[in-house]
Amino acid sequence: MTKPKISSDWMCGCAGCHMSLLDIDEIIIKVAELADIRSTPITDLKEPDAGGVDVGILEGGIANSSNEEVAHRMRSRAKILVALGDCAVFGGVPAMRNFCGIEAALRRGYVETESTDSEGRIPDDPELCVQQKVRAVHEVVPVDLFVPGCPPEAEVIAYVLTELAQGRKPEISGDKLHWH
Amino acid sequence: MVSLTIDGKRIEVPEGTTVLRAAQSAGIEIPTLCDHPELTPYGGCRLCLVEVEGIRNPQPSCTLPASNNMVVQTNTPKIKEARKFVLTLIFSERNHFCMYCQVSGGDCELQNAAYREGMTHWPLQPNWQGYQVDASHPYIIIDHNRCILCRRCVRACGELVGNFTLGFEERGAQSLLVADIGTPLGESSCISCGTCVQVCPTGAMIDRWSAYRGKETQLDHTTSICVGCSLGCGVDLQTRDNHVVRVYGDWENPVNEGILCEVGRFKPMVEKNQRVNVPLVKKNGSLKAATWEEALNTVANALKSSANQTAALISTRLNTESINAFSQIFRDGLKASIVTSLEEGKFTPSGAQKEGTLADIDQADVILIAGEDLTRDHQVLGFAAKRANSRGSKLVVLNAETDGLDAIAAVSLKPKKGAEGEVFSALTSALAGSISEETCKKTGVSLADLNLAAEVLKNARKAVVVCGKEISNQPMSSKLLFTLASKLDAAVVLPKGGANSLAAARQNLDQSFSLNGEKAVFVALGDDTPSQRLLKKLEGVPFLAVQASYYSPLTAQADVVFPVTAWGEETGHYVNYADVLQETKACLTPSEEVWSNLSVLQGLAGKLGINLEG
């Protein structure tokens, strides 16, 4: 039996969910035994195999056209798509900007920051991706498994990965269910 | 009794019980949000829906009266779906993103409900409309973004406190919690009792002193009482790392049934007095740190030499154990010339035919409140009067000064100071006869007002009389008020004074005093605040010893200061206004050199060679 392939990617998030993934410590070795860890932001391979992976994991909300592309690519290549962490599941902290609008958020970030001098301006290079209202992953592509948490606890991630690596669908409830 | 079946369980409940309460009584849990045990059922959130045999639509169990042979299911797939749907809608309404909320992780009933239903995500996003946060209030913050519009706060404000500050404006999705007519809370008619914060199921109403300092679920809870006044309201003292983080009302305590006033709920949070941490003895004109041994000896020697030319004063905020030790030392042991409490007055006149409590106010249809503004003192009694008024009870207010209840009183009498007794006797005679013009002149109250008051009292089915401190301090006036009360067959509520007023009075410690060449004065102040009057009276006494928790002008005047524990650090008993014996419990540890009030008195007794009993 060939080992299931797992890929992950991040979009608009803080990388904390991937940090929490690394917090599973030695279990990563077990996961690596059970599964074939392919592209991730912390491995050399950067894109999921064109031929497809079994499990695709996404961290972060979808805040711009580039994120959107990442989500569509992962969805099209993964059999099971996992939304990892509150940003991927709900929109999370990045989605706070939806309450004030992109324009105001960019202005606050690039122009009005206390540390910004009078030169501060909103980047407008035409090659930059287009900012959008921040959306949760499931608003853009269908999601098979939601693992909320900010970040999800390492134990929960370990459980999810080992279950998925063995071809089972993890059950996120009870002690494993946290949105905070 | 009606008998119904819930989840296959046969349950008997009294008629009028809701299905929700019936289920709870049988240990069947139904999730709720807008429901609160102390509030009138509302039926708004629709989380408590159950299936009832023979009814097509799921029914809200919180408002549905149980009826005979009703068959109820609380956990069918249809109900679970409905609950998830309702929660999905609530999460989609405003900013319910948990990652940046202070109550997330145990204190949020909305989040808990979602966990209970195993929701890993919500299918609908909000429309990202932001709301202004109202931070205009000194204690309370309203974050509309977190509001689920359950109206618990609105009901609590009206039903429990009778204040009706909170309400809703607009309708539909535009519905918004408002104070008064959309006034910022800090400028509104809010009286800062904080009940709204205590009942809020989410992070929509938080108190700024405790926010982000620890969740209810992480804090240590101690059931104690407030010693702010004689009512002795039950509190749930929430502490962490030896600090009070939050004070909630204790729903289980029959004295206040969970309701607190500003003093009880927020004062412990905002008071920032400097603690006395070591014994202090005056040397060369200034207070210097000393050992307990030195301090106790200094005081004992001074008291020994002044002997019966001693004045001893104790705060009624101190517990009964301390008061007993105090009176044994100074009255029985030293036979001091003055032994009394800092209240300096008689607030516990006897002679009322029957004494009443807050519950009597709640049940009365006419409430005569004399000589005390219950919106300032003993406020929780005032809440009872106000909520009774909102249910139709009439208030007759008698106060020489402006009274906070004037506005809602059926009649407000403003007699000349000292003429209160005349008014009482006039009203007593008016119950059978009429009122003379002369009375009006003497009392300064118009005939129309007197007649109106008499009319209201005459028509009372169940009257209650509150005898405030301005009256209870005057033996003649109180007697006349008691006569009126007995004619009305009304219970008399005597709010008395401080937390242990009644215990002090029983030790005869309710005499007013003036110094008459006493050589030494001992003040057991505890965590009380000395009044200007007291400071003036004690100016220039030859020797002054004070046991106090905080630095104050009084400690500055003192020759010796004993550092003592404050509320929350000491376990002890209190007798409240209605003669209910209650206990404060220690849940904070004082610093090493700080002794309890009782320990200080015991130490002193030892030095004086006085044996303490009991």
Place this chain on the structure above:
Amino acid sequence: MKAYRSMVLVSSDPSSIARGAQEVYQALQAELEKFGLVDEVTLSMVGDIGRHDAAPLVIVYPEAVIYGPVKPSDVPFLVEEHLYKGRIASGLQASVRELSGRIAWISARKGTLPAEKRIVLERAGIIDPTSIDEYILHDGYIALGRVLSEMTPLQVIEEIEKSGLKGRGGAGFPTGTKWKFVSRAQGSKKYVVCNADESEPGTFKDRLILEGDPHSILEAMAIAGYAVGANEGYIYVRGEYKLAQERLAIAIHQAEEMGFLGENIFGTNFSFKVHIHSGAGAYICGEETALLESIEGRRGEPRPRPPYPTTNGLWNKPTLVNNVETLANITPIIRNGGAWYRSIGTPSSPGTKVYTILGKVNATGLIEVPMGITLREVIAIYGKGMKNNASFKLAQTGGSSGSIIPATLQDTPMDFDSFNRAGVSLGSGALLICDEDTCVVDLARVLVNFFRVESCGKCNPCRIGTQRSYEILTAISEGLGTMKDLEYLQTLSDNMNLLSNCGLGQTSGTPLRDVLKYFRAEVEAHIKLKVCPSGICPMSGHIS
């Protein structure tokens, strides 16, 4: 009161007044005097009697000739020709195309007077609503007299039950049964409440009754009071209906003066007092329990049920709440008997129904027709066909909480049972007729928007559900919808119906349900093809 040869009515609705009805009335008075016709011809100002294109209208009975718009300068010719010489004043007649509602109906029947099945509107537009004498002359207060002198309360209820009358407020609950519930409820103090908070968009039947025949409601309330054991009544009138409130106040005053209301009516020991309570613009106060809250002085929010108003109503006392149109049926039933009433309409839904016809038909307005008429008939006969010969696409009944009736159901008899069986509802009696130019997404969006704004906000399914539905429909109308949205609209519609607290919340998802049921393909076109087939929706959105 003496008999007249002719009766002349002048319309006095606001637009008639604006266009000089008062002057026309004065000119008529002067001319009648000039021709010495004062004793032969009676002249009255009456309320709103139809669409206003031809206002002010002058109607001359018994010929039922309708003139309009009439200018004061037309009056001498009109009086001389019609009332003096007895022939139609040519050139002044209102064109049939400009007529609508009952006027058109009368007109269509070429002078037969009155139209066959006017029960509820039997007097509206014919008598002077401010004259109790005219009401009495038209059989007014006969029913009350009969009830008080000849019938026991139980007999009254039996008669109503026998008639088979069902509530006209929208739910179609049997009126007699409701009366029986209240009469059996424990308690010495009971109330009768008339729900005149007519707020359904496009519905104005109650207003015509109140403005044109206020005494009929007072009489019916007194009868209801006698039957159920109540001695006090409230009429909760929509705040915007100022004229209705004025006329009711006049009517109450007159009835009290003549002893038809007040203490010891007709010398019996039955007393009945009626109060008017004005609404303040909230749609939700048309819901009976919210209405009761509003009368009691609180925010208009529906109460939980049970308990029902029949046992715990106004001030927690047993209360009978009936709609205006329902009450307007009471006196005819008492006068003519329940059996007579049952002979009209269909067996399961006896009587007539008043409809307001709106939308893309040639004649809009108010009609009263027997229950069981079909939509096709309404459009063809009373609507005078679709405007511009367009094809009929759908009709929307009963304001916003009504159903959307597709063309395929236009031959379904319009009565409570037949509509129920077809899975649609009769609603409050508005018929918004739409042609192919109407986009169902847009229609649903407009209807849901109404609910979104008018939801009281008490319960989550209605408050949030309407808001989310509106947003999803808006997204679809902008071309941003997804197929998942459709699923969610269905869930929202189903659950608003299942889980909401009151009837209004429960029906607020009906437009969605019907659109998805009958016009799904059209909605899907918006999503999959990003096209609005009717060319109404903007379809111009982008994610921002």
